Amino acid sequence: MTEATSAAPAFSPRVFSGIQPSGNLTLGNYLGALRRFAKMQDQGIETIYCIVDMHAITVWQDPAKLKQATRELAAAYLACGLDPSRSILFNQSQVPAHAQLAWIFNCVARMGWMKRMTQWKDKAGKNSENASLGLLAYPALMAADILVYHATHVPVGEDQKQHVELTRDIAAKFNNDFDTPFFPSPEPIIEGAATRVMSLRDGTRKMSKSDPSDMSRINLTDDADAIAQKIRKARTDPEPLPSDLEGLKERPEARNLVNIYAALADTTPEAVIAEHGGQPFSAFKPALADLAVAHLSPITSKMSDYLGDVSEIDRVLGDGADRAHAIADPIVAQTRDIIGMVRSR
Numbered sequence: 212m213t214e215a216t217s218a219a220p221a222f223s224p225r226v227f228s229g230i231q232p233s234g235n236l237t238l239g240n241y242l243g244a245l246r247r248f249a250k251m252q253d254q255g256i257e258t259i260y261c262i263v264d265m266h267a268i269t270v271w272q273d274p275a276k277l278k279q280a281t282r283e284l285a286a287a288y289l290a291c292g293l294d295p296s297r298s299i300l301f302n303q304s305q306v307p308a309h310a311q312l313a314w315i316f317n318c319v320a321r322m323g324w325m326k327r328m329t330q331w332k333d334k335a336g337k338n339s340e341n342a343s344l345g346l347l348a349y350p351a352l353m354a355a356d357i358l359v360y361h362a363t364h365v366p367v368g369e370d371q372k373q374h375v376e377l378t379r380d381i382a383a384k385f386n387n388d389f390d391t392p393f394f395p396s397p398e399p400i401i402e403g404a405a406t407r408v409m410s411l412r413d414g415t416r417k418m419s420k421s422d423p424s425d426m427s428r429i430n431l432t433d434d435a436d437a438i439a440q441k442i443r444k445a446r447t448d449p450e451p452l453p454s455d456l457e458g459l460k461e462r463p464e465a466r467n468l469v470n471i472y473a474a475l476a477d478t479t480p481e482a483v484i485a486e487h488g489g490q491p492f493s494a495f496k497p498a499l500a501d502l503a504v505a506h507l508s509p510i511t512s513k514m515s516d517y518l519g520d521v522s523e524i525d526r527v528l529g530d531g532a533d534r535a536h537a538i539a540d541p542i543v544a545q546t547r548d549i550i551g552m553v554r555s556r
């Protein structure tokens with residue numbers, strides 16, 4: 212074992228997760244990620260949350276919109292209960308250690324691993340020759356985001372599980388190649404009734420910021436009327452809600468609305484069916500809309516308060532970046548030692 216290896220730190224619990232500033236934040240981002248981030252902070256674990264702007268540019272981003280979306284996302288983190296004195300909050304591009312470790316991981320990960328990723332296949336589609344190289348390498352950067360902090364837990368929605376598993380594979384291959392237990396094997400944390408919120412227009416597709424149809428998603432910036440209208444127009448079948456969960460099996464749109472209700476009410480789909488089973492959608496949808504508005508409107512209004520002071524947002528991000536540097540830089544330096552790069556200064 213190398214000197215750097217024997218100095219490897221013990222892995223105390225540390226949470227890392229990130230969100231792309233790629234447009235309108237959705238109810239899926241909120242239930243699958245943001246809300247749970249604040250909960251983990253409140254459990255007293257060390258928490259590091261990132262606005263992953265380098266991931267966002269793997270597909271085209273208009274520069275002015277990227278800036279705006281970055282600050283909006285910072286405001287959303289704060290509005291959802293993130294306390295920057297307890298959590299580290301920053302944007303990825305300000306901490307070069309992410310890109311530095313990502314390059315090393317590009318040389319550890321195999322092309323075949325990357326090409327098997329569902330997100331690559333979905334986003335590159337049939338036009339993969341024309342997709343950016345960054346889109347293919349996305350999971351190696353994500354592995355670097357997590358492992359550059361020796362993070363042990365990664366709260367994510369269901370769609371990111373495969374990338375966290377790949378992070379574990381990269382850590383294992385690095386540790387094996389260099390005969391060192393240097394990197395931890397982080398656990399994906401996927402919990403709750405809405406780990407995969409589906410589109411309101413198609414219950415078989417994920418609700419997504421980049422879906423061209425605005426009616427497919429609830430945005431965190433939607434007002435009460437827009438939320439009510441989108442839920443009213445959400446695609447459903449003509450049957451009333453079933454009297455048990457089994458009855459939702461072949462009904463993806465109905466199941467999605469029940470799951471969203473359960474997540475917002477902090478209960479289980481079983482409890483929602485026990486209360487609303489047998490109701491037609493004309494009764495269930497208004498109840499869901501009321502719940503969604505009650506839940507989201509305080510967040511929307513806090514977001515706009517935070518956005519009223521952009522310099523304070525930038526200050527919070529700058530302070531977070533300084534604290535992130537302090538953890539990440541020594542880990543990158545040790546990684547370089549392990550692989551045999553000379554420290555000349």
Ligand code: AQP
Binds near residue numbers: 408417
């Ligand atoms: N529909 C969803 N249900 C539950 N969780 C979701 N997440 C995203 N969509 C859902 C979770 O939100 C976190 C941040 O995601 P991201 O912005 O990094 O990228 P993504 O997963 O690709 O999300 P989008 O909304 O679909 O973005 P675009 O359209 O830009 O690609 C992750 O933890 C994710 O699981």
